[in-house]
Amino acid sequence: MTGELMGLAPVISTAGLTKHYGTVHALTDLTVEVGDGVTGLVGANGAGKSTLIKVLLGLLEPTGGHASVLGHDIEHEGQEIRRLVGYMPEHDCLPPDVSASDFVVHMARMSGLGASAARERAADVLRHVGLDEERYRPMGGYSTGMKQRAKLAQALAHDPRLVFLDEPTNGLDPAARTDMLNLVRRIGTEFGIAALVTSHLLGELEQVSDHVIVLDGGHLLRSSATGDFLQRTGGLLVEVVGTETERDRLGEALAQRGLTCRPRGTMVAIDPPPPELAEGGAVHDLIRDVAADLGLGLMRLQPDRRHLEDVFLEGGTRV
Numbered sequence: 001m002t003g004e005l006m007g008l009a010p011v012i013s014t015a016g017l018t019k020h021y022g023t024v025h026a027l028t029d030l031t032v033e034v035g036d037g038v039t040g041l042v043g044a045n046g047a048g049k050s051t052l053i054k055v056l057l058g059l060l061e062p063t064g065g066h067a068s069v070l071g072h073d074i075e076h077e078g079q080e081i082r083r084l085v086g087y088m089p090e091h092d093c094l095p096p097d098v099s100a101s102d103f104v105v106h107m108a109r110m111s112g113l114g115a116s117a118a119r120e121r122a123a124d125v126l127r128h129v130g131l132d133e134e135r136y137r138p139m140g141g142y143s144t145g146m147k148q149r150a151k152l153a154q155a156l157a158h159d160p161r162l163v164f165l166d167e168p169t170n171g172l173d174p175a176a177r178t179d180m181l182n183l184v185r186r187i188g189t190e191f192g193i194a195a196l197v198t199s200h201l202l203g204e205l206e207q208v209s210d211h212v213i214v215l216d217g218g219h220l221l222r223s224s225a226t227g228d229f230l231q232r233t234g235g236l237l238v239e240v241v242g243t244e245t246e247r248d249r250l251g252e253a254l255a256q257r258g259l260t261c262r263p264r265g266t267m268v269a270i271d272p273p274p275p276e277l278a279e280g281g282a283v284h285d286l287i288r289d290v291a292a293d294l295g296l297g298l299m300r301l302q303p304d305r306r307h308l309e310d311v312f313l314e315g316g317t318r319v
């Protein structure tokens, strides 16, 4: 876990955390730690992500187990936790007749800032999230992207140590999604605020998270550094100048030399080579020589990596 590795106290720590809604087992025996930086909380709809956040905020009582957030016990110190933590809920919760500016000032005042400090802080966070002149307009007329930014701004209003961002990219088009992910990354790096961010889209979290926790039906499927999810497969990806014809000529020639190849987009994906070619970069030399013999220009030769989707496709092992 991130915190343990760095010798720091974890930002969040749970032990056997369980939450049932009647017969629905939303979280089961969850033991996990979250450190500083950005942590992705991934899982399909209904996996228990929002429930975990609400339990950690002290808004829902756990059925069993324990958890602490920034060193505070969730059952007895919920108020202290909510003072230190910002929360961007999944669903629309913005008053339509109020401007983002008034709303964020209000949220900052609620957290104890004086009138002028709250105005200053609101202007800062609204600028950081990219709401400019629109911030003076009633939020009812905002696009989904602007609403998500306003929700994020209110989560940052009281200068929290940690933010819970529940599906911040929900409903956004690809460009707005990229902007939001960049913002999430900046929160964890430039602003130095730890972030637990949920998504059911696995690919997007691998771009911004230092660590990823995967939930499946309320169970912990996996918790590791993002780099470990993207571990090398031992295979290679090669791209040559030209079209599919050149790609396939290379693939066929490499297959004749004992490599297992298949097309993947514009590239040739090569399975981990046999031991005699894996040693000392022999496979790289072979690919270079085969491309040269065919008169093909090598554009790219890189390790093939697993992606977060693969963890799900493989079914994974519950830990």
Ligand SMILES: Nc1ncnc2c1ncn2[C@@H]1O[C@H](COP(=O)(O)OP(=O)(O)OP(=O)(O)O)[C@@H](O)[C@H]1O
Pocket: 021, 024, 025, 026, 043, 044, 045, 046, 047, 048, 049, 050, 051, 052, 090, 200
């Ligand atoms: N108040 C509630 N009463 C009963 N069941 C609930 C309640 N809230 C959530 N659930 C159920 O608990 C399970 C986990 O829900 P949760 O909202 O935590 O999942 P999630 O991973 O956040 O999914 P989503 O992204 O769809 O919100 C689901 O089966 C859900 O239907």
